[in-house]
Structures are given as structure tokens and as C-alpha cells.
Amino acid sequence: MLNTKDILETVHMIDAENLDIRTITMGISLLDCADSDIDISCRKVYDKVCRLAERLVPVGCEIEKTYGIPIINKRISVTPIALLTAVSGGNPVKYAQTLEKISQTVGVNFIGGYSALVHKGFSAGDRELIESIPEALACTSHVCSSVNIGSTKAGINMDAVGMMGKVVRRAAELTKDDNCIGAAKLVVFCNAPEDNPFMAGAFHGIGEPDCEINVGVSGPGVVRHALQKCPDGDLTEVADIIKKTAFKITRMGQLVGTAASEKLGVPFGIVDLSLAPTPAVGDSVAHILEEMGLEICGTHGTTAALALLNDAVKKGGVMASSHVGGLSGAFIPVSEDAGMIAAARSKDLSIEKLEAMTAVCSVGLDMIIIPGDTPASTISAIIADEAAIGMVNSKTTAVRVIPAIGKQPGEELEFGGLLGSGPIMKLHNDRSSEKFISRGGRIPAPMQALKN
């Protein structure tokens, strides 16, 4: 029998603590759309995705109403477009324009998969796609791009890292009149998951089924609220509270994913057990860390607090779902988190501390605004550092930095919506990494790769 206290707790979580399903993402394989003529290929992509995703948004809205739980985003991820470019040749931007048209036809918020996987090297289509990313992101508004440049098994492709520094800069330059938004839609990964429902890094891996539904949950506000009820408990109690809360949040994700999969007649993939913040007050991961007893996110102790949080979220969530995947863990996107924005503004949160935090959380240096005069080689070096953390620790890491082209220190970028806003963070721009990056080649896979 249902308990009144439990019912009111759920209603309060949704009403006052920003509990929501962050995204239902439909993953669609485009392998059967490849054609040696790029225009035919684009048409097949459009037809297939529109056919499979036609009911995604209405079904999402119906589930939202039935269960009374907000589903913030309905999205699509597709096979890395570099694989199609390999077959069709031609200008890959045509695919980006096709994806943009699809997003408008089916009404999704974002469509991810303008991607290439080059962790060991480039194959046909990869270079062309990577070079086209800045233009593709400038001429579309719903398309997201990602490039995997390293893995624990393969090491780090430093030629690709070198390229990506330039691509990130160029993506920002081409969109400098629109808050450099191009770079905010581009993620550089190490150990990219193939079933990630979150943008901008979502793509549909080649080992995935033809079509599936993945769900990303959220709920930093709920975790913080639960911790507020235990102001003096020790950290074991704190971990237990987070686990119990994560369990409840994830169960909701499992329910929504199962319902969506049944209604759409598409297999259910995974729940991504994530604490994904938004810029809204009361929906911040930084504030959870502060609730644990840190004066401000970024001070000493932040890495330990985040490690506890990240681990407890996974432990609580894993039993609540039949299949867990994606990024799963706590996100720390600076411009998307009210507490992180405040800590970055007051300079209590530095890029060095964020880098340390990425060793223990689920993603990487995410949504960080950097000076507009940052050389491409420095961006590449940031990517290499972050990829090294992911490679050695057998975890996903990513870099999504936005060079604030034409802005002066002290100014801010305002992306609006879930992408938020934030101040420019300080880098070691006066000390070059140029020579290191220009060497190129591959950083060999670490001993951790040799598990067999």
C-alpha cells in the first residue's frame, strides 16, 4: 500500500526540489543509410530518423503528464557521421544540415552524433568531418558534435588532440557574435560511452541496436534537500542519504524509460544515473558539496566531497535500474550550475581544481569559458591533460571549453537556457605548450589497458 508520507515526498521533490527527467534520448543507427552519393545518403538519414522518432516528442509529453514528472529534453543521437562520410564522401556539412532539418521536423531539443572516433587513428571520412565541425556548428543550432581522441585501450591520438585545439577555437570564432555557442556544442572525449543520452556528447555507437531509448535522470536539488535534513551526521550517513535518494531518482528514470520504450515499440537501452545540474537556483551540484560542509565549491576538500557524492550516486542508482550506462555520476559543468558559477566568479574555483575534480566525477572539464586569446595549442594541451586522466583511470573524461572570442577578462558569456552563463576563467596562457603538442604521434596505452 502507498504511504502518504512517500507520496507527499515525491510531490515535493517535483514541485520544490527540481526533480525531473533530464532527457529521453532515442539512439538511431544510420549504418543502413550510407550511400556513395551524399545527397541520397542525406535523404535516407532524414527519412529513417523522422520515421523512427516521429512520435518521440508526443510520447514524451504524454508520459510527462501521466506520471506528473517533467521531462525536460527529448533528443536524438545517431551513428557517428564520420562513418557515413567515409562511404559517401562530399561535404559533411550536408549531414549537419540534414540533422538540423530533422530536429525541426520532429521537434527535438538537440541531435547528437556529428562525431568521429579517432582514438587510435584516422580512417576515411574522419579528418573531413573533424575539419568541418566549426562550420557545421555555426550553420545549425540543434546539432551537437563530439570527437573521441583517446581511450584506455588505445592511448591518446595526439595528432587528433592537436587538431581539436584548432577546431574548438574555430568553432568559437565562427560564432563569436552568438556568445561563441559553437564551442558549447562540441565535446572532446577520452573513453566516450556509446550509449550516452546527454548532450553535447551523445552519439549512437556501432555496437548498439538499430534503435533504442536511453534516459538521463537528474536531481541535484533533491539530494541537497535530503542532506539538509541531516546537518550533523558523519560522512557515512551522508553517503547513505545520497544512496537512498539516488535510488529513488533512478527508479523514476527506469519507469519513464520502460514506459517510453513500450509506447514507442523500441528497446530500452540504459538509464544514465547522473546528477545533472541546471543554472536554476536549487539545482546545483556545487551546493550539494557546500551542504556537506565546504564553505564554497573549489576550496580544499572539494575533490573528496565530490568523490563521495559520485560514488554514492552510482551505488544508489545501480540497484534501481536494470541497465545502467552512459556517463553515470555527478556532472560539474561550470556555466550550467549556479553554485559553480558563483565560485568561478569569486575565483574560489580554479581550472586546476576542476581538473582534479574530473578525476573523481563522471565527466570532465565541462562548460568552462576560457580567455579568447588562448592559443589552439593550449586548448590541445588542456584536452591532452584531461584525456590522460581518463586513460589512466579507465574512465570517461571530456573537454568542453568555450574560448570567449573578443571578450575581455572580467566579462561573461551568456548562453541562456540550460547552458547558462559564466565568467572567463584564468589559464596559464603566458606559458606555452606548443612544442609538446606539435610533436604529435600517439601516447601509448597505459598498463591498465593490459587486462587480459
Place this chain on the structure above:
Amino acid sequence: MKAVITVIGHDTVGILAKVSTRCAEYNANIIEVTQSVMEDLFAMVMLVDITKISCEFTDLQSALMDLGEQIGMKIHVMHEDIFNSMHHI
């Protein structure tokens, strides 16, 4: 199929009557009602059978939410599965 109706707000006369009248209009059968006062707020939870309702579930939801606005209460109508999945293993 059952749904849970929650009514939260400041206590006034006739809340139960108004909500149950609206349920009856749509043929939603009330199975159980509990009321409590939490942090100065009146909270009523109703379990209703919606298998024989005379409209779509979403119409019942809209009708009750509109009623909530009229009487100054926050009314949610949610499928019972969300509570079962979140609070029962």
C-alpha cells in the same frame, strides 16, 4: 489502473467535497482518502480507480488542476506507478 490525487494548500471548508464531486463527474472511483496537516499546510491524498473514467486521463488531470487553481490549492494527479517504483523495491 489507479491514480493518486494530492491536494496541498491552506485548509478551507469543502475541499474534499469539491474534489470528490469533480471525480464523480468523470466517473473516477475514490478508493481511499487520507488527510494530514504538514508544516501548516493541509495535505489530502486520494487513491482513485481510473479504469472506468468517462474521459482521457489527461482530461481528468486538467479538470482537477483547474479546480485547484479555482480553490487556491495545488492539485496533482499522477499515475500510482511512479510512487510504487520510487518507494517500493
